[in-house]
Amino acid sequence: MTSSGTPSGLAPLDQLLTLEAKARAASTLTELVFSIANDSFAALGFRQALVFASGKGLLAISGLVRPEEDSPYLVWLRRAWPWLHECAQAQPGWFEPGLAPQSPPSGVTEGWEEWWPRGLYALPLRRRDGSELGWACFLLEAPPTPAQGWLLARLGETWSYCWEMLAGKPRASWRPRWLTHGRKRLALLLLPLALLLPVRQTVLAPAEVMAMDAEVVAAPLDGVVKSIHVRPNEMVAKGNLLFSLDDITLRNRLEVAQKSVAVADAELQAATQKAFDNLQSKAELALLNGRAQEKRAELSAVQTQLARIDVTASRDGVAVFGDPDDWLGRPVVTGERIMQLADPGKPGVLVHLPVADAITLEPGAELRLFLTVQPLSPLSARLTETSYQATLSPDNVASYRLRGAFGNAQERARIGLRGTAKLYGGWVTLGYYLFRRPVAALREWSGL
Incomplete structure (x- = not known):
């Protein structure tokens, strides 16, 4: 041996390189254990080599492609290996029956004397983290020489590394597997049950505060708006002038x-005077009298229309309309709405529920309004009216018009405020709540 622990001469080194090359050339674990059991004979001169895997038992025997499971030798070997394994763990390396730290089970000593030589050399194969992969056992007539011991130590490292790479990541015990995967499996098992949990069906929709008892103020006749005498949301009294139409044409x-x-x-009077001595003039009296009455009726109609160009409030309330400048000079037709007279003491909520988000709602359903100016203080209301026909909302979205009445929060519900309404429907399962819209879209797309 040299001072570095390497035996003198090149033969052990050549054998090491050859065996390492064969180990690296193995593409499967079966090829690797076959190389361990057979290719190392030239370097060790053993009677027999055995390769065991931790937790699995015997993997390979030198000289045999596949061990016969029912042979007497293998039956004895399966009975002896647990004892040998304990002894090898306590004292790896050279091992003889007489030097064992534990007494062998019944029949093991007799089988050793019949099939095995003097002793065996147990070489542990471990992962880089120290966990056990298996054992390579070589049956020898004498303990290995120092050169063979150096060779086995180096080969043990190479075989261990190749075994670890071919075997892959070790399978964790049941406890770590349960901690990592068991909870996921439990969650997957509980997921169908969670989908059956009852939840309240809800939907969000844009809404605004409106008057429950509002009177529409419309144009009394065709014309052009001349002036608006009130401001938006101004409180007016009965008889106050609201707006006027242009009177030039009238x-x-x-x-x-x-x-x-x-x-x-004048024509009627002239014909009356001539009727005393002119029969033709007397015949025209009825026609001229009817024409005079017709002209008076036309005059009365124009006077009536002229008296209606100034529109006054029919009751007390708040004038609800848009920008007055948008109405000045605008032509209107008879019956066109210009503003509303609303009772500020009876506010309500108008909801535009999109058709795509519609759920089953009945009068009396709960409703909560989150105003834009007060998002943290929702107002409670109850649904009072639902429409069956969808119309375009101010955002040009096909929607149902829903109306609701407030409870005891009327002091904060100023007419004209906008926000988002949350409507509460019936109780459904969580699965229906989550997959209702995707299933509806799928059916709409597929036609099923």
């Missing part, structure tokens, strides 16, 4: 109607 018509009435009266 006043022109009034002047023409008055002239027409004067002409008709």
Whole structure:
């Protein structure tokens, strides 16, 4: 031996390189254990080599492709290996029956004397973290020489590394596996049960505060808006002037109607005077009288329309409408809504529920309004009215119009405020709640 622990001469080193090359060339664990059991004969000169795997038992025997499970030798070997394993763990390396730290079981000594030589050399094969992979046992007539011991030590490292790489990551015990995978499996088992949990079906939709008892103020006749006499959300009293329509056209018509009435009266009077001595004039009296009455009716209609160009409030309330500048000079038709008169003491909520988000809702369903100005203080309300026909919302989305009445939070529900309404439907399972819309979209797409 040299001072570095390497035996003198090149023969052991050549054998080491050859055996390491064969070990690295193995593509499976079966090829590796076959090389350990057979290719090392030239370096050790053993009678027999055995390769055991931890927890699995015998893997390979030198000279045999596949051991016969029912042979007497293997039956004895399976009975002797637990004892040999304990002894090798306590004292790896050279081992003889007489030097064993523990007494052998019944029949092991007789089998040793019949099939095995003087002793065996037990070489442990371990992972890099120290855990046991297996054992390579060589049956020898005498303890290995120092050169053979050096060779076995180096080969043990190489075989251990190749075994670890071919065997892959070790399978964890049941406790770590349960801690890592058992909880996931338990969660997967509990998931179907969780989908059966009852939950309240809810939906969110844009909403605004509106008046429950509002009166529509519409244009009384065709015309152009001349002026708006109130401001948006202004409190007005009964009889207050709200807006006026332009009167130029009607006043022109009034002047023409008055002239027409004067002409008709003059013609009627002239025909009356001639009727005493002119039979033709007497015959025209009925026609001229009807024409005069027609002109007076036209005059009365124009006067009536002219009296309606100034629109006043029919009751006390709040004038609800948009920007007054949007109405000035705007043509309107009879019945077109210009504003509303709302009772501020009776506010309600108007919800535009999109058709895609619609759920089953009945009058009296719970509703909570989260105003944009007060998102942390929702207002409670109850659904009072639902529509069956979808219309376009202010956002141009097909929606159902729902109305609700507030409870005891009317002081914070100012007309015109907007926010998001949360509507509460019936109780459904969690699975239905989560997959209702995906299933509906899938059916719409597939047509099933």
